[in-house]
Amino acid sequence: MAAAMASAAERAVLEEEFKWLLQEEVHGVLRQLQDILKEASHRFALPVGGTEGPVKQENFILDTSSTDQVKGVLMLQGDALCQADINLKMPRNNQLLHFTFREDKQWKLQQLMDAVMLQLTRARNRLTTPATLTLPEIASSGLTKMFTPALPSDILVNFYINLNKLCLTVYQLHALQPNSTKNFRPTGGSILHNPGAMFECGSQRYEVSHVHKVECVVPWLNDALVFFTVSLQLCQQLKDKISVFSSYWNYRPY
DSSP: OHHHHHHHHHHHHHHHHHHHIIIIIHHHHHHHHHHHHHHHHHHTTOOSTTOSOSOOEEEEEOBOSSOSSEEEEEEEETTEEEEEEEEEEOTTTOOEEEEEEOTTOOEEOHHHHHHHTTOHHHHHHHHHSOOOBOHHHHHTSSGGGSEESOOOTTEEEEEEEETTEEEEEEEEEEEEOTTOOSOOOBOOOBSSOOTTOEEEETTEEEEEEEEEEEEEEOHHHHHHHHHHHHHHHHHHHHHHHHHHHHHHHHHOOO
16 A cells, blocks of 8 residues: 555656646747747848848858869858859860859759758758759759850759858760760769769760869858757757656556
8 A cells, every 4th residue: 555655656746747847848948949940040141020121142252272163252142042153164275154143043042941940850961961963953953044144065063052061063064976985874863973974864975074163161051050959959858858757657567
């Protein structure tokens, strides 16, 4: 009888503690998450609640330490790459080409923004692990149609986010002739394709002859990564505390 009374009293104490956890700590963590994600949204320079003014435009100069073949400036406005001013030097004849986005085109940072409201983990992974794309997927992505003047048919471009950097990759292509003796092996998906990679687009086969990668650091992307990490840690800590009660009631005999 005494053991049963002690067990009932112990259970009552646990139920009170669990009730406090649900009423106080869960709401406290949710308030923290709300504040953190609101702060993260400010890092993206996005309007919150419709009270802020126009979204500011930020300019970032591409780092040319790894190559001088591609130079330019990228202009971000909130979650959109609203303009890209790019100079490309062709290796074979040193011809300098200049391209900008068409006025009716923008490149959304969908790599992150499509995921951020769905799942914190997925959003964080989108920052740390860029999507792998095949060369035909890049060719059909629409990026080649965003520039004026139009890009030559032997050039592909791709933008992607990697941690706190906005990266631009330029692929120069060599059209393979139908009677080519090269062993044609289509290349699969990758973040970055190397020279020699082959693919087919329409009825034409191509080989990548040159690859130029340039990037610029976007400081608020690093802030966003920190906010997502802290949010995930808070969620995990709360989950661990709830699991303690759950495991106790699942395995404790009464």
